[in-house]
Amino acid sequence: MPQPPTALEITQKLIQCPSVTPLEGGALSYLESLLSPSGFEVARPVFSDTDTPDIENFFAKISGGEGPHLSFAGHTDVVPTGDESLWSLPPFSGEIKEGMIYGRGTADMKGGVAAFAAAALRYVAEYGAPKGTISFLITGDEEGPAINGTIKLLKWAADRGEKFSASIVGEPTNPNELGDAIKVGRRGSQSGRLTIKGKQGHVAYPHLAYNPVPLLAKIVAHINYKIMDEGTKFFQPTNLEFVTFDVGNPAANVIPASASARFNCRYNDLWNKDKVEAFVRQGIEECGLPEGFEAELSMERDVSQVFLTKAENLISSFSAAVTKVTGKQPELSTGGGTSDARFIKDYCPVIEFGLVGQTMHQIDERIAVEDLEKLAEIYYQFLLSYFPPNK
Numbered sequence: 001m002p003q004p005p006t007a008l009e010i011t012q013k014l015i016q017c018p019s020v021t022p023l024e025g026g027a028l029s030y031l032e033s034l035l036s037p038s039g040f041e042v043a044r045p046v047f048s049d050t051d052t053p054d055i056e057n058f059f060a061k062i063s064g065g066e067g068p069h070l071s072f073a074g075h076t077d078v079v080p081t082g083d084e085s086l087w088s089l090p091p092f093s094g095e096i097k098e099g100m101i102y103g104r105g106t107a108d109m110k111g112g113v114a115a116f117a118a119a120a121l122r123y124v125a126e127y128g129a130p131k132g133t134i135s136f137l138i139t140g141d142e143e144g145p146a147i148n149g150t151i152k153l154l155k156w157a158a159d160r161g162e163k164f165s166a167s168i169v170g171e172p173t174n175p176n177e178l179g180d181a182i183k184v185g186r187r188g189s190q191s192g193r194l195t196i197k198g199k200q201g202h203v204a205y206p207h208l209a210y211n212p213v214p215l216l217a218k219i220v221a222h223i224n225y226k227i228m229d230e231g232t233k234f235f236q237p238t239n240l241e242f243v244t245f246d247v248g249n250p251a252a253n254v255i256p257a258s259a260s261a262r263f264n265c266r267y268n269d270l271w272n273k274d275k276v277e278a279f280v281r282q283g284i285e286e287c288g289l290p291e292g293f294e295a296e297l298s299m300e301r302d303v304s305q306v307f308l309t310k311a312e313n314l315i316s317s318f319s320a321a322v323t324k325v326t327g328k329q330p331e332l333s334t335g336g337g338t339s340d341a342r343f344i345k346d347y348c349p350v351i352e353f354g355l356v357g358q359t360m361h362q363i364d365e366r367i368a369v370e371d372l373e374k375l376a377e378i379y380y381q382f383l384l385s386y387f388p389p390n391k
Contacts, residue, residue: 004121007376008101008369010034010114012094015103019076021144022053027076027110031138034117035060038124040136045156047148055148058138059157062124067132068165070386072116072379073150073344075142078105079361086363100366108360111367112170112375113138115354119379123387130387135162142340150340154347164348166314166386168379169341172357173333178371179326183352184315185334186342187235188267188306190276193260194219194284195296200257209255210292213247216259219295220245223263223283228271234308235268235334240276268334269306273299304342308334311349318351321381325374353378 019025032042040060048054058076081091081104089095089102096102103110120134137157141149157164174180196216201209220242228238242263249256265276277299284295309315315332322330330353344350355375359365 004038004118004125005034007111007115007118007372010117011101011106011111011372014076014110014114015094015101015105016092017076018092019078019105019140020080021077022055022140023077024056024140025076028056028058028138028140031058031060031076031113031117031136034121035136038062038121039129045153047152047156049147052145052147055139055141055144057140057149057153058136059153061133061135061162062129063133064129065131067130068386069133069135069163070383071135071137071164071167071348072120072170073137073167073340073350074109074113074116074170075139075149075340076105076110076113077140077143078108078110079143082363088364091365096369099369101369101372102364102366104365106365106367107172107355107357108365109170109172109354111372112172112354115372115376116168116170116379118376119383122380123383127389130383132165132387134383134387137167137344139340146340151343154343158347166311167341167344167348167350168318168382169339169344169350169352170354171339171352172354172360173336173352174354174356175358176356177328178356178374179322179328179330181331181333182315182318182322183334183336183339183341184332185234185308186304186306186336186338187238187334188271189264189303189338190267190273191262191264191300191303192277192280193262193298193300194280195258195260195298197258197294197296198255199292201255203253203255206255211255212259212293213256215287215290215293216245216261219284219287220261222287223280226279226283228279229268232268232270234332235306238265238267238271240265240279267306269308271306304338307342307345309345309349309351314349315351317385318353318382321378321385322353324381325378
């Protein structure tokens with residue numbers, strides 16, 4: 001049997017696929033051509049929804065009998081390149097310069113997909129199908145609305161009888177060096193909009209109007225400076241940030257009828273959607289609403305719920321693989337933003353580990369070739385511990 005391709009070779013091929021959300025760009029076709037000859041069964045379901053683009057997804061698996069089902073999850077879609085003339089090397093070339101491979105999606109997260117593919121193909125080439133199942137859950141909608149991607153792919157797989165034992169998401173989890181951190185949970189994320197309604201009028205006659213702008217500014221400042229908590233054992237402090245202040249008033253001599261502000265709250269395990277809403281309402285009440293004003297608070301659909309993975313065997317085994325390859329003891333982290341792990345945690349224990357994420361989404365996104373090779377080795381060592389081969 002020929003030697004399977006390296007993580008570097010796979011990464012270069014994936015980068016050369018211009019898979020900017022929602023385009024497949026050839027990335028999933030390449031993965032199918034890579035995995036099918038080694039015995040992986042491949043399906044590429046397309047999901048649709050109202051007012052969102054159709055998204056092609058990817059599920060591949062190889063099974064060697066009864067045993068656990070480990071799924072590697074990730075995405076091949078990438079954010080736009082920005083001004084390509086500002087890149088040192090073409091963003092879809094996958095070229096190497098001074099030990100770094102350049103290209104959109106190298107860190108986030110085609111390098112992670114490539115490393116796991118290389119590790120799985122190496123395992124299968126050396127030992128055959130595992131006593132259990134190795135699968136890939138790959139979407140093209142992680143960088144987009146995330147409506148027709150992993151959340152539907154998981155249900156699609158479950159409806160076909162797939163039962164996952166554990167999952168690894170290959171997002172770039174390491175802040176500085178490979179081996180820094182394994183993500184074992186994420187804070188929740190909740191957005192909302194606060195609107196203060198007054199009465200429109202002429203600036204020269206303020207007594208005939210109710211100006212909502214200063215009242216909204218007062219409430220925003222009050223809520224912004226309230227401390228929600230000091231953090232918990234596994235999570236950093238909760239923070240609520242106002243991100244817009246909107247009046248929509250084109251005239252300088254008109255007091256507007258309403259003003260609104262959007263916010264996003266990243267909350268730890270002391271909070272949930274209802275508690276966040278109650279916190280904002282309490283802030284409004286503490287400021288008071290003078291006669292003639294109304295407050296309207298709308299909470300958007302949950303972006304993600306807070307979660308913490310407590311699968312000690314999974315975490316310790318993966319930590320051991322990281323230490324064996326890098327010599328570092330990774331921190332167990334719940335920091336950062338959200339990922340598709342927020343959907344996977346409803347089906348099985350999930351952890352995240354990938355490359356260094358310092359350049360993700362930037363001009364000249366790049367990763368160290370050495371890190372890519374080490375990441376593939378970490379995944380391979382973990383596969384050996386998760387599916388002990390016959391001697």
